[in-house]
Every structure is written in C-alpha cells, then in structure tokens.
Amino acid sequence: MSEQKKAWLLLADGTLLEGYSFGAAGESFGEVVFNTGMTGYQEVLTDPSYYGQIVVQTYPIIGNYGINTDDMESQKSWVQGYVVSEWCKYPSNFRVAMTIDEFLKKEGIVSICGIATRTLTKKLREAGVMNGVVTTEYREDRREELLEKLRQFSIVDAVKAVSCTEVQKMGAAEEGDKAYRVVLMDFGYKRNILRSLQSRGCQVTVVPGHTSAEDILALSPDGIMLSNGPGDPAENTAIIAEIAKLLHSGVPVFGICLGHQLTALATGAKTIKLKYGHRGANQPVKDLDHDRTYITSQNHGYAVDGGTVDESVGYVSHVNANDGTVEGIRYRKYNCFTVQFHPEASAGPKDTAYLFDEFIDLMKKGGK
Structure with missing residues (x-):
C-alpha cells in the first residue's frame, strides 16, 4: 500500500x-x-x-x-x-x-x-x-x-459567478386548480426551491440574477421568488435597485436567504457580517407570529440588522433562538415576506415548508 x-x-x-x-x-x-x-x-x-x-x-x-x-x-x-x-x-x-x-x-x-x-x-x-x-x-x-x-x-462578484446566463422555462410537476406563473431570480438557487414550487403546481421561469425588473414584469408573473446565493449582499447594488422596483409593482414576492437580505437592503435596512455564521441543519428559529420554534437548515454568513428595519415598512417575524439574529421579515408596505433560513431544507428538516404554501395563498389572492 x-x-x-x-x-x-x-x-x-x-x-x-x-x-x-x-x-x-x-x-x-x-x-x-x-x-x-x-x-x-x-x-x-x-x-x-x-x-x-x-x-x-x-x-x-x-x-x-x-x-x-x-x-x-x-x-x-x-x-x-x-x-x-x-x-x-x-x-x-x-x-x-x-x-x-x-x-x-x-x-x-x-x-x-x-x-x-x-x-x-x-x-x-x-x-x-x-x-x-x-x-x-x-x-x-x-x-x-x-x-x-x-x-x-x-x-467578489459571487452572484454573477453562480447565476444562470439565460432564461429557463420550467413546467409544473403537478397541476393544481391553476398553474401559477412564478419567476425565480437565480442568485445561486438550490434545485429544491424549484421542486418545491413545481410540486405546488407552479410554472417556473428561472432568470439570471441581474435581470431587470421591467423584463421580469414583462413575463406577467403571479409571484416572484428571490433565491439563496453567496457573497456579501451589500455589494449587489444593481440587483437591490431592481428588487425595489419589483416590490413597488405589487406582485407577491418571497425571498430566501440572500433574497431575504437583498430585500431588506432594498427597503432601507442594513446587513451585518456574522462572526462565524449559521451553517447546518439544526438551527432553531422562533416564528414570532405563531409563537412556535422550528429546527431549520441554514447557510449564511450575513444577517439583517434588526435595528435598521423600518417598522412602518415591515417587522421582524422570525428570530434565531440561539443568538437572536433576524430570521424573517414580513412587510407591511409591500406584498412580500422573506426568511433567512431554507424552508425547503435539502438537506435538513422540512418543518417550515408551510411558507411555500403561504406564498401560493398570496398568489391566489391576486397579489392583494
């Protein structure tokens, strides 16, 4: 040997x-x-x-x-x-x-x-x-x-390095009463986000992370998904500006991980770099609206600074039970909610997959 x-x-x-x-x-x-x-x-x-x-x-x-x-x-x-x-x-x-x-x-x-x-x-x-x-x-x-x-x-340029370069149209894995059209902005999305949408009857169009709001809205989406991804969220100034336009459109928006951070930045909040981040499938998160704690899968080194969230715009809906950092925001001013953790897990617990159902409900209401 x-x-x-x-x-x-x-x-x-x-x-x-x-x-x-x-x-x-x-x-x-x-x-x-x-x-x-x-x-x-x-x-x-x-x-x-x-x-x-x-x-x-x-x-x-x-x-x-x-x-x-x-x-x-x-x-x-x-x-x-x-x-x-x-x-x-x-x-x-x-x-x-x-x-x-x-x-x-x-x-x-x-x-x-x-x-x-x-x-x-x-x-x-x-x-x-x-x-x-x-x-x-x-x-x-x-x-x-x-x-x-x-x-x-x-x-540097992390999102650009991992994002797709062309629009990709995906069908729905299961047909519901209506196949909702969802545009998934690819900042480095995990495939199980796509599968979670498709399994709920959504027809998904994946677009590069730097796609303009005008081009996204031209696809007439019922909802917009902002994916996870790498790097310092604050460096994505062009993407943040486009997300701000999407929020003002009234189309329902659901953001995960980097998508959550970019949305916060688009609404005037700030992000901070954590000392060692949260990476694993055992992070406890408390849902403040429902007074329940879930075990979640996470992978991030940055977080939204809760003290910079304008309460007239939105409120912190989820917090990390270990260190109190922001894990979710629901927006009063916009048709949007976001979470820091990965509700689709892969790998990890799927306790919070209900958030995809909430996104579907938001689209059923016609964006109201």
Whole structure:
C-alpha cells in the first residue's frame, strides 16, 4: 500500500494544520467556514451559496452513503476546498454512484482529511471565519508567500459567478386548480426551491440574477421568488435597485436567504457580517407570529440588522433562538415576506415548508 499523500490547511492567522490529501491535489484559497450537519454533505458540496468558501464538516465521518445522481442541488460543486476528519472509502446506499473522493476528484476540489475538525471549529467560533488555503504543495519557504495571498483574497462578484446566463422555462410537476406563473431570480438557487414550487403546481421561469425588473414584469408573473446565493449582499447594488422596483409593482414576492437580505437592503435596512455564521441543519428559529420554534437548515454568513428595519415598512417575524439574529421579515408596505433560513431544507428538516404554501395563498389572492 502506497503512503498517503500529505496535505495542509494554512489559516490567515498563521495556524498550520497537517493532514492527508483526498479529492483533487493542488492548491485552493477561500474563506474557511464550518457546517454542523450530520448528513447532507452532497447538498453542501453542490449549494452555490458556498461559492468562494472552504467548508469544514464538524461531523467526524463524511461520505458513508456516497454520492448519488438525485441529490445534486446544482450542476456542480461550488466549494473552494473541503475539510473533514475522516472520509468513508466504502459507502453503503442503494443509490451510490461514486465515493465522495471520486466526486471531489471529478469536480477538482482540493480536500484534506485527518485533522481535528472540531478543534478547528472551536478556533473559528472564537476568532471568527478567516481566509485559508488547502494545499498539497506546502513548503516552509512558501509560508510568507501563502500568507500574503491570504491577506489579498476576497470573494467578489459571487452572484454573477453562480447565476444562470439565460432564461429557463420550467413546467409544473403537478397541476393544481391553476398553474401559477412564478419567476425565480437565480442568485445561486438550490434545485429544491424549484421542486418545491413545481410540486405546488407552479410554472417556473428561472432568470439570471441581474435581470431587470421591467423584463421580469414583462413575463406577467403571479409571484416572484428571490433565491439563496453567496457573497456579501451589500455589494449587489444593481440587483437591490431592481428588487425595489419589483416590490413597488405589487406582485407577491418571497425571498430566501440572500433574497431575504437583498430585500431588506432594498427597503432601507442594513446587513451585518456574522462572526462565524449559521451553517447546518439544526438551527432553531422562533416564528414570532405563531409563537412556535422550528429546527431549520441554514447557510449564511450575513444577517439583517434588526435595528435598521423600518417598522412602518415591515417587522421582524422570525428570530434565531440561539443568538437572536433576524430570521424573517414580513412587510407591511409591500406584498412580500422573506426568511433567512431554507424552508425547503435539502438537506435538513422540512418543518417550515408551510411558507411555500403561504406564498401560493398570496398568489391566489391576486397579489392583494
């Protein structure tokens, strides 16, 4: 048996962790974040919201049910690098198409195993997320060169990088009394958002994230869905301006994750970067309107600053039960509601899928 190839993770604060290479060999820079999910690694790897990030999985073994062709949330993997404690070489599942190692090699994702991911997670919780590089080419004489590159690295034009470039018309999976026409603005949407709409009888048209409000309204939508996506929401000034126009149109709008943040910015609120974000399938969220707490799937590093939400425009409808951050806004002034978490889950609990039904109800009322 040949000796396993070494790999390293170097953080911007100078911390160097040595482990073993799996997936692709090479070198990749990104923002190091952690995900606490015990399952759902395939959905994590293919979620466009992770664009520009090196993902650390806190669960000790990853890949035990392999990779299949059904659970892809987009057409490829978007992560910059992957960090696990141990990966499973012999997965067991009737849908297995390949091992996680084979998938990462196919996607060209530089990955590292054999390090204490929970210790690394504690560090990120205390110091906050920071830039890092996963490499199979580390040498001590390259240390300063790599640290300088880490100081220069930043995630820019994230939505542009992950969004589709052409309009895509999708049919409804099930026909209801009426097939509502929904325009899905693609900021890096997960496929299960599309499936959740289609299963409720919606005919969905997916449009690039930078599509103008005029072009969207020309499609005569019954409703508009603002998707999840990566990056700093505040950098998307052109998109924010178009969302403001859509809100004034009166067409029902439902925003998820980045869509939630962009809507808040379009109505005059502010966003803040969280110290280490919320990434996992076990985030408790309290629905203030119904006085109920749900367990939700989340993936975000920014949040809406609740103190900047104009109460005459809207109110905070959901909060995170752990840290009190804003998880949802219902708008008084506009025909719109948004949430920070992922109600369609994938992977994770589907307790909050009722929000898609509320969106359907809003469209049934004709946008009133």
